Amino acid sequence: MPDRKAVVLLSGGLDSCTAAAMARAEGYRLFALSFDYGQRHDRELQAARDVAAALRVEEHRVLRLPIGELGGSSLTDPSVDVPDAPPAAQIGMQIPSTYVPARNTIFLAFALASAEVAHADTIMIGANALDYSGYPDCRPEYLEAFERMADLATRAGVEGRGVRIWAPLLSMTKKDIVEAAVAVDAPLHLTWSCYRGGDKACGTCESCVLRRKGFAEAGREDPLAYEVG
Amino acid sequence: MPDRKAVVLLSGGLDSCTAAAMARAEGYRLFALSFDYGQRHDRELQAARDVAAALRVEEHRVLRLPIGELGGSSLTDPSVDVPDAPPAAQIGMQIPSTYVPARNTIFLAFALASAEVAHADTIMIGANALDYSGYPDCRPEYLEAFERMADLATRAGVEGRGVRIWAPLLSMTKKDIVEAAVAVDAPLHLTWSCYRGGDKACGTCESCVLRRKGFAEAGREDPLAYEVG
Numbered sequence: 001m002p003d004r005k006a007v008v009l010l011s012g013g014l015d016s017c018t019a020a021a022m023a024r025a026e027g028y029r030l031f032a033l034s035f036d037y038g039q040r041h042d043r044e045l046q047a048a049r050d051v052a053a054a055l056r057v058e059e060h061r062v063l064r065l066p067i068g069e070l071g072g073s074s075l076t077d078p079s080v081d082v083p084d085a086p087p088a089a090q091i092g093m094q095i096p097s098t099y100v101p102a103r104n105t106i107f108l109a110f111a112l113a114s115a116e117v118a119h120a121d122t123i124m125i126g127a128n129a130l131d132y133s134g135y136p137d138c139r140p141e142y143l144e145a146f147e148r149m150a151d152l153a154t155r156a157g158v159e160g161r162g163v164r165i166w167a168p169l170l171s172m173t174k175k176d177i178v179e180a181a182v183a184v185d186a187p188l189h190l191t192w193s194c195y196r197g198g199d200k201a202c203g204t205c206e207s208c209v210l211r212r213k214g215f216a217e218a219g220r221e222d223p224l225a226y227e228v229g
Numbered sequence: 230m231p232d233r234k235a236v237v238l239l240s241g242g243l244d245s246c247t248a249a250a251m252a253r254a255e256g257y258r259l260f261a262l263s264f265d266y267g268q269r270h271d272r273e274l275q276a277a278r279d280v281a282a283a284l285r286v287e288e289h290r291v292l293r294l295p296i297g298e299l300g301g302s303s304l305t306d307p308s309v310d311v312p313d314a315p316p317a318a319q320i321g322m323q324i325p326s327t328y329v330p331a332r333n334t335i336f337l338a339f340a341l342a343s344a345e346v347a348h349a350d351t352i353m354i355g356a357n358a359l360d361y362s363g364y365p366d367c368r369p370e371y372l373e374a375f376e377r378m379a380d381l382a383t384r385a386g387v388e389g390r391g392v393r394i395w396a397p398l399l400s401m402t403k404k405d406i407v408e409a410a411v412a413v414d415a416p417l418h419l420t421w422s423c424y425r426g427g428d429k430a431c432g433t434c435e436s437c438v439l440r441r442k443g444f445a446e447a448g449r450e451d452p453l454a455y456e457v458g
Contacts, residue, residue, distance in 0.1 A: 061299075066292045070339075072346035095384050102342035105382045109338040110299075113331035117301035142381040149374035153334045153366045155324050 005029045005120035006166070007111045010060070012047030013193045014211050015126030015169055018177055020055055021186035022168055023124045030057040031118050033111055037103075038068020038076040041197035047190055054187040059118075063110060073100040075195060082195045085209035092134040096206060098195055104137035108146055108165070115163050116154045123150075127167045131174040131210050143167050174214025182220065189223040203228035234258045234349035235395070236340045239289070241276030242422045243440050244355030244398055247406050249284055250415035251397055252353045259286040260347050262340055266332075267297020267305040270426035276419055283416040288347075292339060302329040304424060311424045314438035321363040325435060327424055333366035337375055337394070344392050345383045352379075356396045360403040360439050372396050403443025411449065418452040432457035 006028040008020045024030060032055075034048040045062060052060035068076035074097040075082065082098060085091060104127065111123045127138040136142060147165040151157040169177050181188050193211045194201035201208050203226035215222040235257040237249045253259060261284075263277040274291060281289035297305035303326040304311065311327060314320060333356065340352045356367040365371060376394040380386040398406050410417050422440045423430035430437050432455035444451040 063295045063298070065294070067342065069290070069292070070342050070346050095387065099384065101345035101384070102338055102382055105338040105341055106335070109331055109334040112334055113296065113299050116330035117299050136384060136387050137382045139381065142378065145378035145381050149371065149378045152368065152371040152374050153331055155328065155330070155365060158324065158365050
């Protein structure tokens with residue numbers, strides 16, 4: 001197994017936990033990054049710490065970012081409610097208020113800096129563009145454009161060692177993701193997905209709805225407890 | 230004059246002050262962003278505040294970013310000395326230790342978020358790829374790739390309102406920049422360029438050397454006092 005390093009973006013949710021476990025299964029040394037950015041569901045950060053420990057990552061940094069200060073999202077603005085998910089057929093058709101402007105670009109930029117310093121050749125992101133909320137910065141064409149830009153941005157790129165943006169969940173359904181997670185023994189019992197950040201997951205926000213759909217379709221029991229059954 | 234908004238990256242140095250003054254001269258409403266990222270020359274932030282006030286920007290945010298924590302640069306690591314500039318002919322031939330991994334990608338990512346929230350159609354950066362230090366993320370091909378990525382990253386892009394990365398100094402010499410600054414009445418007396426962050430500008434780091442070259446070749450007096458005459 002080659003000695004390869006991957007910077008993994010670890011939110012604490014289902015998708016990033018699965019992606020990180022896939023990288024571990026491939027033998028990567030893992031450098032995890034999480035972000036405290038004013039998200040109302042900051043308990044996902046404890047989930048990220050637990051997942052990182054369970055995956056025995058080499059390093060886990062939680063970086064505080066002033067994204068919430070910029071506004072523009074119900075996920076970081078306590079004066080705006082997080083909406084319930086729309087009917088299933090409409091999910092992903094419009095960009096919802098939980099979209100955080102340029103969030104993945106900011107996260108990937110820090111991952112790029114981290115990869116440059118650690119000499120990692122891979123950045124791992126659990127982005128998904130099928131059972132997803134329609135966020136523009138989860139689409140394959142966006143990630144490809146980021147990768148092209150990244151090759152021009154760094155010393156590594158100038159020296160001919162590009163960085164790969166690896167998004168293995170990109171075209172999976174949530175059912176596929178749950179099955180992939182089980183296959184690589186991802187610690188799903190430690191994850192947190194709900195946007196609302198209560199004591200129990202709400203069960204009705206878009207993130208909960210998509211997650212529950214995945215577990216139900218895979219015929220697996222979701223280890224999370226929900227407010228709404 | 231159309232009511233157009235530009236997010237301007239304002240470091241407090243010669244180049245960004247000139248770029249911002251050019252945007253003001255074109256009639257843009259200015260939204261300035263500066264970053265406190267652990268740079269040893271953090272007095273440039275006071276310069277940025279003074280420049281922002283002199284240019285009567287609509288808003289000036291100073292965001293604290295955990296870039297220094299990631300390491301990899303003499304500009305943020307107090308245990309590594311900032312080197313003197315190499316001989317003039319060698320400047321820009323190699324990436325120096327003052328390079329901060331992925332810095333412009335991180336800065337531009339925050340500018341993109343800010344532009345998305347403010348509905349600005351332009352991001353202004355004082356990057357220069359002629360009389361410069363060889364940083365990969367100042368090159369035109371990098372900025373073009375960022376712009377392509379940005380169009381795919383945001384709600385504005387999805388709705389057909391792309392954002393322009395405007396870097397008017399890109400192919401100017403430092404002499405050209407000083408002359409452009411004078412032409413648009415940029416408040417150069419308020420700027421700070423030295424990397425070393427002492428009471429007086431050192432005069433010998435690469436940033437000082439490039440700046441002084443510009444003033445000397447333009448036949449203008451540099452309003453800054455230097456340690457080394």
